[in-house]
Amino acid sequence: MLNSSRNIALACALSALAGYVDGIGFIHLGGLFVSFMSGNSTRMGVSLADGHWQDAAQALGLIALFVIGAALGSLIVLGRGANRQPWVLLVEAMLLAAAALADGVGFPGLAIAGIVLAMGLENAVFQIDGGAGLGLTYVTGALVKAGQLIAAALSGGARWGWMPNLLLWAALVAGSLCGALAYHWLGLAAIWFAAGAAFVISAVLALTAR
Template identity: 55%
Template sequence: MKDYRRRDVALAVGLSGVAGYVDAIGFLKLGGFFVSFMSGNSTRLGVGIATGQWTMARTALALIGLFVVGVVLGALVARKAGEDRRSVILALVAALLAIAAALISAGFNTAGVAAMVLAMGAENAVFQRDGDVGLGLTYMTGALVKAGQRIATALTGGDRWAWGPYTLLWAGLSLGGALGAAAYLWFGVLALWAAAALIAILAAAKAWRESLRG
């Protein structure tokens, strides 16, 4: 993460926290499927196919497909708006989460969950660079691998703290997951509004900074 400023790292950790929060809500709502962690859904897809549990397989495949659509949507919006205008992607994610909360509250569970998954896919475009994901915000395997590699570098005389930001990304997602689960147990789907509101505030703050930058 050498190319990112501390402010960017803080934003990334916060967004990972939101991803964990939303993923925990989705996990509890769907009974063991994920809205941001597609490795888990891919495993469930394989298990479903192997064991003939076709409902499991169809659900996992649908979630994976929606996530990819969300990634495509986020990438296209980032390219259209300019990859340095992160406020636009944040606004998109906030809108999708608000739509998800509204739809599920109104009883349209399938459409609401679809909006959640689209939001999580689109969130990965916040740090898009030249059409590629600069920082993965909704999955932590890569971050943990990089943290381990940086620890090895530190142990052999390299940068002592390069592992820190990657560990913070993981910690942010894990803490967000705990908060999301607790919020869902207390408030049900209403907990999604908190995530939408937080992302909307971040979008407004980013838009203000971008306007000052010109």
């Protein structure tokens, strides 16, 4: 899927957006994630071992919301009509905007729920024919792929085939840095910027649809 400059640019933009949102969520939730469910799963297991039932339940709730968001994104992709990417991102933008609005009127719990749903949904952008597609809100797979492609390059394969996956990782790190800085400045209201970015990316995709 990272086989064209367009897809690489889109994937990096969305990975940066996910990193931005996750940086905000990580600080706000005190160490839990809104897009990295492997981390939440580990936290859940540790909390269960320590007898911290409320922390374990919170982690499980985030995981469940993420799965629901991923399912919603897949339903959009599997719907009628071609070029579903703009629609997925439009719904993501609306969820992020609703989250920012919920926080603004004093419902931070609802805000987090909307954010997690949006992050799960984003992973459907590169879904094809009902498959799992490309993960955009977590980069463990991208790092594994980068390592494998580095090995392939050292064995005579494509010299720079690993670069797109490394760029995906770098985009998420850069986004999380910006998200953390924005949260220290604006708190959860910094999600408004993420909603705006998702709207812009959706519009660009719709206008440049092939």
